[in-house]
Amino acid sequence: MSIQTLLAILLVVLVAWYLSFSASRLDRLHHRVETSWATLDALLQQRAALAHEIVVESNLDPATAYLISSSAAAARSARLTERSAAESVLSESLKLVQGAALDHSLELPSDLLVELSDITNKVKLAINIHLESVNATRNVRAKPLIRLFRLAGKAPLPVRYAFEDDVL
Numbered sequence: 001m002s003i004q005t006l007l008a009i010l011l012v013v014l015v016a017w018y019l020s021f022s023a024s025r026l027d028r029l030h031h032r033v034e035t036s037w038a039t040l041d042a043l044l045q046q047r048a049a050l051a052h053e054i055v056v057e058s059n060l061d062p063a064t065a066y067l068i069s070s071s072a073a074a075a076r077s078a079r080l081t082e083r084s085a086a087e088s089v090l091s092e093s094l095k096l097v098q099g100a101a102l103d104h105s106l107e108l109p110s111d112l113l114v115e116l117s118d119i120t121n122k123v124k125l126a127i128n129i130h131l132e133s134v135n136a137t138r139n140v141r142a143k144p145l146i147r148l149f150r151l152a153g154k155a156p157l158p159v160r161y162a163f164e165d166d167v168l
Contacts, residue, residue: 018145019145019149019151022140022143022145022146022151023151025140026137026140026141026146026151026152029133029136029137029140030137030152030155030158032133032136032137033130033133033134033137033158036126036129036130036133037130039126039129039130040123040126040127040129040130043119043122043123043126044075044087044123045076046119047075047090047094047119047120047123048072048073048075048076048090049072049076050112050115050116050119051068051069051071051072051075051090051093051094051097052069052072052073053112054068054094054097054108054112054116055068055069055072057108057109057112058097058106058107058108058109058112059106059107060097060106064096064097067093068090068093068094068096068097071086071089071090071093072090072093074086074089074090075087075089075090083161083163084161084162084163085162085163087161087163087166088162088163088166091163091166094116094120097116098113098116098117098120101113127164130164131160131164133158134158134159134160137158138157138158141157
């Protein structure tokens with residue numbers, strides 16, 4: 001075997017290794033996006049349940065109680081395409097509750113107020129993690145070799161949701 005043949009074989013092996021490594025990395029990134037979304041979804045479901053609990057245990061006026069209860073129910077049952085709007089409305093409703101509780105115009109058990117603050121912080125963190133995962137996956141998928149060899153397979157492009165830009 002000549003040196004040129006060995007170099008050609010080495011080059012093919014290196015390219016194959018790089019493509020295999022890139023495909024594995026992309027698979028891990030897609031898994032990370034799915035996991036971060038599942039975590040975020042679970043936290044959003046907990047937040048909606050907490051909103052219902054706040055309605056039951058506070059002295060909210062009927063209109064505010066209805067707004068919070070209906071926005072929590074809408075957020076829990078919304079399809080993915082309608083989820084952003086429902087979560088945004090729930091976020092705004094819960095901001096009203098937190099503001100009223102801090103102004104002492106709303107009687108809310110302190111443990112619920114602490115739990116609402118905790119879940120809000122967890123949701124913010126989960127959103128940041130999810131956005132980081134989505135951005136990393138999109139950046140890798142944008143590389144020319146990844147697109148040329150279709151290493152993403154049939155995996156859908158990760159999406160960002162409008163409610164992730166809300167300030168909670």
